Amino acid sequence: MKILVAMKQVPARDSLLRAAPSGLWLDEADLGFEVNEPDAYALEAGLQLRERYGGEVVVATLGPDRAEPALRECLAKGADRAIHIAADSPESFDPLATARLLAAACAPEQPDLILTGLQSDDLGSGQTGVLLAELLGLPHATLVMAIDAENGTLRVKRELEGGWFQHLSMPAPAVLTIQSGISRLRYATLMGIKKARSKEIRRIDAASLGVTPAPGLRLLRLYPPQRAKQTQFLSGSPAQQAAALVDKLKFEARVL
Amino acid sequence: MSGILLITEQNAGSWHRMSFEALGAALQLGTALNLPVHACILGSNVGPLAAEISAYPLAAVIALESGALAEYTADGATSALAWLVDQLQPDYVIAPHTYRARDFAPRLAARFGRSLLADVTGMRLDGPSPVFQRQLFQGKLTADYAFDSPAPNFVSVQAGSFRAVEPAAAGAPVESKTPPAAEIRQKPEPAFQEQGRAVDLTAAERIVAVGRGIREEGNLVLAQELAQALGAELGASRPICDNGWLPMERQVGSSGQTVAPKLYVAVGISGAIQHVVGMKGAACIVAINKDPAAPIFEIADYGIVADLFDAVPALTAALQSS
Numbered sequence: 001m002k003i004l005v006a007m008k009q010v011p012a013r014d015s016l017l018r019a020a021p022s023g024l025w026l027d028e029a030d031l032g033f034e035v036n037e038p039d040a041y042a043l044e045a046g047l048q049l050r051e052r053y054g055g056e057v058v059v060a061t062l063g064p065d066r067a068e069p070a071l072r073e074c075l076a077k078g079a080d081r082a083i084h085i086a087a088d089s090p091e092s093f094d095p096l097a098t099a100r101l102l103a104a105a106c107a108p109e110q111p112d113l114i115l116t117g118l119q120s121d122d123l124g125s126g127q128t129g130v131l132l133a134e135l136l137g138l139p140h141a142t143l144v145m146a147i148d149a150e151n152g153t154l155r156v157k158r159e160l161e162g163g164w165f166q167h168l169s170m171p172a173p174a175v176l177t178i179q180s181g182i183s184r185l186r187y188a189t190l191m192g193i194k195k196a197r198s199k200e201i202r203r204i205d206a207a208s209l210g211v212t213p214a215p216g217l218r219l220l221r222l223y224p225p226q227r228a229k230q231t232q233f234l235s236g237s238p239a240q241q242a243a244a245l246v247d248k249l250k251f252e253a254r255v256l
Numbered sequence: 257m258s259g260i261l262l263i264t265e266q267n268a269g270s271w272h273r274m275s276f277e278a279l280g281a282a283l284q285l286g287t288a289l290n291l292p293v294h295a296c297i298l299g300s301n302v303g304p305l306a307a308e309i310s311a312y313p314l315a316a317v318i319a320l321e322s323g324a325l326a327e328y329t330a331d332g333a334t335s336a337l338a339w340l341v342d343q344l345q346p347d348y349v350i351a352p353h354t355y356r357a358r359d360f361a362p363r364l365a366a367r368f369g370r371s372l373l374a375d376v377t378g379m380r381l382d383g384p385s386p387v388f389q390r391q392l393f394q395g396k397l398t399a400d401y402a403f404d405s406p407a408p409n410f411v412s413v414q415a416g417s418f419r420a421v422e423p424a425a426a427g428a429p430v431e432s433k434t435p436p437a438a439e440i441r442q443k444p445e446p447a448f449q450e451q452g453r454a455v456d457l458t459a460a461e462r463i464v465a466v467g468r469g470i471r472e473e474g475n476l477v478l479a480q481e482l483a484q485a486l487g488a489e490l491g492a493s494r495p496i497c498d499n500g501w502l503p504m505e506r507q508v509g510s511s512g513q514t515v516a517p518k519l520y521v522a523v524g525i526s527g528a529i530q531h532v533v534g535m536k537g538a539a540c541i542v543a544i545n546k547d548p549a550a551p552i553f554e555i556a557d558y559g560i561v562a563d564l565f566d567a568v569p570a571l572t573a574a575l576q577s578s
């Protein structure tokens with residue numbers, strides 16, 4: 001089975017996020033980056049399917065030069081090779097434009113299965129996988145928590161709201177967007193890191209893919225959120241904060 | 257038609273409550289732009305629901321019915337709705353940002369060469385054109401967006417962002433339409449819940465919920481001790497359950513439990529929307545987080561900005577000695 005995993009590099013979870021002076025993106029100075037967590041789960045699902053059914057795992061990303069270490073990390077975890085669709089400011093593409101570029105670069109691979117995380121934790125549109133399916137004419141399922149692939153049929157477990165699940169079957173090839181928790185994530189081994197150095201990362205210039213930009217969504221401005229509630233912040237040493245809180249909970253909120 | 261098409265959500269004859277929040281958003285946009293709002297309901301035998309929603313100030317209610325739509329599938333919903341959008345030619349299509357909308361709405365928008373503007377939290381007019389807000393970076397920043405694309409444009413709205421509206425007994429006309437048959441590749445099976453639930457968080461009066469800030473499974477004991485001192489149940493954010501440190505029945509949020517205790521103490525939880533929808537009904541919310549900009553503080557009554565490894569033991573001790 002040939003499995004393609006579409007992955008994105010995003011700002012590291014605990015980084016301090018500041019809007020750039022343009023208001024159109026982040027100030028990237030001092031910003032760390034990492035593999036988008038839901039995509040890490042998609043890669044894990046892909047690697048486990050390869051272990052069960054054999055085949056190949058190809059990772060693809062649309063990103064600037066700084067995204068290459070994220071691809072290398074996926075190779076170190078066990079992906080066979082990678083495709084880097086290079087673009088300087090991928091955040092300027094809207095979801096459909098992003099998916100068009102990925103689809104153009106990935107279609108020639110003719111994968112049996114395409115996996116993506118269910119959303120990226122930066123822009124959070126949650127659309128790339130579903131759009132890839134539409135552009136490539138494939139069926140899809142979202143929020144996937146388990147995958148079986150027997151005789152060209154996929155049977156997946158989907159998460160519904162409020163603790164409910166559902167099984168769903170569809171023919172391969174298909175696109176599945178993976179929910180976190182599908183299985184435990186593996187770490188790259190030293191051996192894996194060493195091997196990754198010699199694995200192929202094929203670079204494709206996004207501009208060479210012949211995808212013409214169409215007017216779509218425009219990000220006007222980024223800014224800190226407004227607070228809905230006035231939080232009372234408690235100050236002092238940990239002991240003072242704790243004592244003040246207990247007092248408030250007893251006599252103000254009356255919940256103790 | 258020039259107007260707004262609202263896509264509601266129902267399951268086996270029961271509304272998804274977010275349908276009415278999306279209705280609120282659609283009416284707000286309709287009033288701002290002076291556009292009529294049409295509501296559609298997908299399924300089979302949706303007559304009673306159509307009659308119910310016709311009491312809202314809508315231009316029309318469309319029951320989009322066929323046997324193939326009795327059970328939701330991505331292919332079925334996408335092709336039926338694409339057919340309807342094609343017929344009506346609305347300016348805007350609005351849906352609640354449910355798990356189901358995540359599944360079909362991007363595909364529907366793409367069929368018209370559009371990107372869905374997903375998970376919108378607010379809107380205002382900038383001259384004649386609407387500007388929409390949505391959260392980026394899991395709620396750490398907000399962004400304004402506009403459409404450069406011509407109609408139809410597609411929007412989904414976030415849970416809890418728009419107020420559900422009251423019916424006005426206007427009596428909108430109800431029309432039933434049958435979409436053409438379409439190829440449906442997904443074969444769904446009945447929904448189920450995992451077996452055996454030992455705790456019922458929804459009945460708890462107090463909850464201490466622990467998030468990724470706790471770092472290691474071994475540190476959970478800190479939260480357990482605090483819960484004990486408070487007489488609280490232990491809850492968690494998703495990553496804790498994903499890691500298998502606590503069972504999924506303790507997960508609070510859109511995929512887990514929705515709770516409304518008297519007291520909710522969020523320890524090392526950032527406050528992503530999928531967590532917040534499950535606990536924002538708590539009467540009193542306390543957040544302990546080292547990041548003063550964590551979104552959880554937008555809804556907390558009391559906040560302690562500190563390292564939880566200092567703050568939590570101090571709080572446990574203060575409770576024990578009080």
Ligand SMILES: Cc1cc2nc3c(=O)[nH]c(=O)nc-3n(C[C@H](O)[C@H](O)[C@H](O)COP(=O)(O)OP(=O)(O)OC[C@H]3O[C@@H](n4cnc5c(N)ncnc54)[C@H](O)[C@@H]3O)c2cc1C
Pocket residue numbers: 013118119143394466467468469470492493494495496507508509510511512513523524525526527528529530531534544545546547550562563564565
């Ligand atoms: C479809 C879908 C469904 C989902 N369903 C759910 C759900 O049901 N429930 C749920 O919870 N999530 C759900 N999620 C995931 C959700 O989006 C967030 O990723 C998740 O809630 C984050 O958990 P967290 O706050 O514990 O972790 P993080 O976002 O990583 O936050 C950790 C926090 O801990 C703080 N911290 C770190 N170290 C310390 C320290 N030493 N002292 C004090 N504070 C510290 C950090 O400042 C940070 O704010 C869902 C996501 C999707 C897309």
